[in-house]
Amino acid sequence: MRARLLLAALGAGLIALPQFSGNYVLSLATLALYFAFTGQAWNVMMGFAGQLSLGHSLFVGLGAYAAAALFVKFGIGPWAGLWLAMAICVAAGAAIGLLAFRFGISGVYFALLTIAFAEFTRIGFDHIGWLGGPGGLFLKVGQRTSWDLADLRGTPAMFYYVMLALTAGAFALCAWLLKSRAGYYWQAIREDEDAARALGINTFRWKLLAVAISAAMTSLAGVFFAFYYNNLFPEQIFHISQSIEIILGPIVGGVGTLFGPILGAVLLTTLADSLTNLVAAMGLDIPGVKQVFYGVILLLVIMFLPNGIWPPIAKRLGLGRKD
Amino acid sequence: MSASLVANVVISGLLTGLVYGLMALGLSVIFGVVRVVNFAHGEMMTVAMYAAVLLFGAFKLDPILAALPVAAVFFVIGYALQAGLINPFITRPEHSQFILLVAVATIITNVMLMVFGPDAHSVQTDYQLDSWAIGQIIVDKSRVYAALCALGTTAGLFAFFRFSRTGTAIRACADNHLGALIVGLDVKHLYALTFGLGAACVAVAGCMMTLLVEVAPSVGPSYTLLGFVIVIVGGLGSMPGALLGGVLIGVSEAMAGLFIDPSAKSMFSFALLIVVLLFRPQGLLGRRT
DSSP states (O other): OHHHHHHHHHHHHHHHGGGGOOHHHHHHHHHHHHHHHHHHHHHIIIIITOOOOSOTHHHHHHHHHHHHHHHHHHOOOHHHHHHHHHHHHHHHHHHHHHHHHHTTOOHHHHHHHHHHHHHHHHHHHHTOGGGTGGGOEEOOOOOSSSOBTTTTBSOHHHHHHHHHHHHHHHHHHHHHHHHSHHHHHHHHHHHOHHHHHHTTOOHHHHHHHHHHHHHHHHHHHHHHHHHHHOEEOHHHHSSHHHHHHHHHHHHHHOTTOSSHHHHHHHHHHHHHHHHHHHHHHTTOOOTTHHHHHHHHHHHHHHHHOTTOSHHHHHHHTTOTTOO | OOHHHHHHHHHHHHHHHHHHHHHHHHHHHHHHHHOOOOTTHHHHHHHHHHHHHHHHHHHOOOHHHHHHHHHHHHHHHHHHHIIIIIGGGTTSOHHHHHHHHHHHHHHHHHHHHHHHOSSOBOOOOTTTTOEEEETTEEEEHHHHHHHHHHHHHHHHHHHHHHHSHHHHHHHHHHHOHHHHHHTTOOHHHHHHHHHHHHHHHHHHHHHHHTTTSOBOTTHHHHHHHHHHHHHHHHOTTOHHHHHHHHHHHHHHHHHHHHHTOGGGHHHHHHHHHHHHHHHOTTOSSOOOO
16 A cells, blocks of 8 residues: 555656756656666566566667668558567577577576677667668657657657656556566576476576567667657667666666666766766766776675675665565 | 788688687687686676787886786686686586676677777787888788787696696695695685686787787777687587687688688688588597596
8 A cells, every 4th residue: 555655655756857957857767777677677587587688789779770771761650660679689589599498598607698699689770881880870850849749759758758758658567567477486496497397387488588679679769769860870779788777777777676777877867967967067087987887886785795785774764575 | 812811811810819729718618628718708808809919008018018917917817707706606506607707708898898998909010011021922910929929828728737836736626626625725715726827818818919909999899709719619618729729710710711701700610510510510539527
């Protein structure tokens, strides 16, 4: 009950946010929600099913390029394009999962395999001239004054609401998944895969499902990325630093929890932005400050709060560790 | 395309591969004993490369000579890193260790970006453009020196693990952790020693790399990945495997650069990694665990 009230209050606050904040706060909030969403997607694989991916930039990039290519080359809008983006990412995720799980690759080796696929694709896209290669793929920047949902062109408030809807959808989906048969199977696999198999769980199939769902969700973040930023570079979107930024939120917030990815993303985005502003206010222009900050936070959290910051907060709020 | 051109490319790839091998050896030794994957390996090498560049700039110290003090300092840093940061993580789940080192790697890369800026630096030795011509085949002097130093360091490390008492003790820890504890070995100390040795390896490799390539903060992650590719191809934890993997990757990179496109060369390394992971996950010379 208490959790529901808090959730309703949070939702109402987020819906009302554009009414009393400027474009700057809105863009920051959009960024935070973007990382909350991608973190939630990554969490399905790592937090629920225990499969560590360090190559989620692969799905962001493939989703973004699929939707952007359809839009730029054939004039097909994002709402049709996202299906192709999802299909490609599910296929890519299934291919990786199929190969890895069939050959019994797990743990660190699996993480390295995901990095290898992402890096392979990054360099590959550098050599696809049709999509701009290393020079990048650009979407025509449309008007920014009114809402055009069909083509995803419009005001910052529109993008904010789109991202909010995605994040809320992901939250609801994950809450449902966690309580579903799949969720329990995943947690059994995460805790002890051999024991899960001994109980008759087809671990191969359920792990594959986790990868597919995570990939499909992440592809939507890619579609959003393409239409929000309007430019795509393989060096940026497929880069390993992109994958690491995705995992920061859930790790700081709490791997395997529902609120962790959201809390972590919001916290990190606001803190990093304040830090950047602070450094700029001191008249300094040092690249890398934000990343050092991320690194230090990651180090401190993994050392002292290996379960993330959400579980102790949840306890304090009297929400228990139910989620 | 003449045969001598191909021979030239193969030889230069082989020599570079020996330096790659030494870098990967550090990674492999650390994994083989401590069972921790050092995700900050390439970043540590980048720090060594900067150290060599700075020493050369300040004292005109040749990177080959600089390798000694840099390796000594790295040994101490490596020891401290393992003793202070990683030892408490030995009993934690794999992904925790992995993320700990991802954090260390992120900090190293970006601190270097803050300190040295994004531009590339290099070392200009007197002999960097010299080469020996053997018939049709031309071999760069700096590549030969780098490869010889790498081979020498590798031989030293092999000898240490084979013949010294401490080396034997470390191998005992790697073979049987519990057994090592029972016979009274100070496992934590030996782990830290191993990490220090791995760091010293990568320091020497870094100094040698400055003879061959430029250094910029952004190269760290790609060397980490390269190191992973090499040790997994050769066999994670196998010392000869790391050397073999290094040479294989060095030659295949050089060949890909010659026949296809220099910018696509690391794509082949990753493709090789994927193939090896799938069909021989223990690596070419590794043992199944």
